[in-house]
Amino acid sequence: xxxxxxxxxxxxxxxxxxxxxxxxxxxxxxxxxxxxxxxxxxxxxxxxxxxxxxxxxxxxxxxxxxxxxxxxxxxxxxxxxxxxxxxxxxxxxxxxxxxxxxxxxxx
Numbered sequence: 001x002x003x004x005x006x007x008x009x010x011x012x013x014x015x016x017x018x019x020x021x022x023x024x025x026x027x028x029x030x031x032x033x034x035x036x037x038x039x040x041x042x043x044x045x046x047x048x049x050x051x052x053x054x055x056x057x058x059x060x061x062x063x064x065x066x067x068x069x070x071x072x073x074x075x076x077x078x079x080x081x082x083x084x085x086x087x088x089x090x091x092x093x094x095x096x097x098x099x100x101x102x103x104x105x106x107x
Contacts, residue, residue: 004036005043021046038089045081045103054081080106 005024013027017035019042026035046054058081065075076082083106088094 003043004040007031007036019043019046021051033092034089037092037094038085040095041085041088041098042081044095044098045084048101057081080104 006022008023008025009029010025011027013025016027017031017039018025019039021043024039058079061079062075065078069075080103084103
C-alpha cells in the first residue's frame with residue numbers, strides 16, 4: 001500500500017489513534033510506528049470494503065462479540081479487523097504482502 005493516510009492531531013480523541021479513510025486521527029503528535037502501521041492496516045481494510053460497509057461490519061461484529069464476552073475491551077479485541085491489525089502492527093512490511101480481504105481469516 002503506497003497511500004499512508006493523512007495524519008491529523010486530535011488532542012481530545014479518547015483513543016490513541018483511529019482510522020477514518022483517508023485520515024488517521026491521532027491523540028498525540030508523535031505516534032510510534034507500530035500505531036501508525038496498525039491504523040494503516042485499517043485504512044486498507046476500509047479501502048477494500050468501502051467506508052460504510054466497513055463500519056456496518058465493524059459495529060455488527062462488535063455487538064456479536066460483546067454479547068459473547070460481555071466486556072467492551074474483550075469484544076473490541078476479538079473484532080476480525082482489530083485482530084488482523086494487532087497481530088501485524090509490528091511487521092512494518094505487512095501491507096506490502098497483505099492479501100485482499102486478509103481480515104477474513106481472523107473471523
